[in-house]
Amino acid sequence: ISLGSNDALKLLLTVTNGGKARKPHQAFLTLVEPTTGLEESYPFTIKESGKAKVDLTHAALPPQFLRASKPLTAKIVIGSFGASTPYASPAFSLSISLDPSAPLASPPAQPRYAAQPHITHTFRADPQSPPKVITLVFLLAVMSALPILLGAWAALGANLNDLPAALNAAPISSTAFFGSVVAMEAVFFAYYTSWNLFQTLPVAGVVGVVAFVSGSRALTEVQGRRLAGKR
Known part of the structure; x- marks a missing residue:
C-alpha cells in the first residue's frame, strides 16, 4: 500500500x-x-x-x-x-510517497543533558525608611492625638483608683500584661529603625504569647471585680 x-x-x-x-x-x-x-x-x-x-x-x-x-x-x-x-x-x-515539490521538515532536536547558560540574579536592595520629614509629620500627628485620648478617657470616667486593687489581686499578670504591651511597641520601633523581618518575628511571637497569657488572667481579675460590683 x-x-x-x-x-x-x-x-x-x-x-x-x-x-x-x-x-x-x-x-x-x-x-x-x-x-x-x-x-x-x-x-x-x-x-x-x-x-x-x-x-x-x-x-x-x-x-x-x-x-x-x-x-x-x-x-x-x-x-x-x-x-x-x-x-x-x-x-x-x-x-x-513524498511530494518532490514540498520540502521535507527536519526532525526536532532531541533534548540533551548538558551545561546551561549561567543565570545571574541581582537581588533588590533592602527597602529604605521613608524620609525623616514624613516620619516627623506622622509622629506629631500621633502625639497631638494623645491629649484628645486622655481627655476622652477622663470624660468617660477612667481613673487609676482601681490600680492598687488590680496589682494586689493579680500582680504578676497585670504587670506582665502592661509590660508586654510596652515591649510590643518597642519591637515595632526597632523594626522601623533597624531590625529586619527575621529579627522581628521571633521577638514579636514571644511578646505576643506573654501578652495573651497575662492579658487573659488580668482581664479575668477585672471581670471578677466588675461582677462583684466593685468597679
Whole structure:
C-alpha cells in the first residue's frame, strides 16, 4: 500500500472472539521501520459492536518514517483482559510517497543533558525608611492625638483608683500584661529603625504569647471585680 502526501489511509476491521463480535481493551496499528526498528502505534477507535477504525495521514507520521528508504511494516495488535488470546501480526507493508515539490521538515532536536547558560540574579536592595520629614509629620500627628485620648478617657470616667486593687489581686499578670504591651511597641520601633523581618518575628511571637497569657488572667481579675460590683 502506498501513502502519498495528499492521501489518507483508513483501516476498518471487526474484532471477534469465539465467533462473536467483541470490544477489546486495546487495539493498535503499529508501524515499524525495518532498518532502525523504530515503532509508532496508532490506537483504533472501537465501538461496542467490535467495529474498529483508524485514520492515518502524513501529518501523523514521525519525520523518520517519511525518510524511510524501505516500506514500513504495519502490524495489528489487539489485546484484552481475561483468558482471551492477544493478537499481534503483520498485516501489510506501507510505502511512503513524498511530494518532490514540498520540502521535507527536519526532525526536532532531541533534548540533551548538558551545561546551561549561567543565570545571574541581582537581588533588590533592602527597602529604605521613608524620609525623616514624613516620619516627623506622622509622629506629631500621633502625639497631638494623645491629649484628645486622655481627655476622652477622663470624660468617660477612667481613673487609676482601681490600680492598687488590680496589682494586689493579680500582680504578676497585670504587670506582665502592661509590660508586654510596652515591649510590643518597642519591637515595632526597632523594626522601623533597624531590625529586619527575621529579627522581628521571633521577638514579636514571644511578646505576643506573654501578652495573651497575662492579658487573659488580668482581664479575668477585672471581670471578677466588675461582677462583684466593685468597679
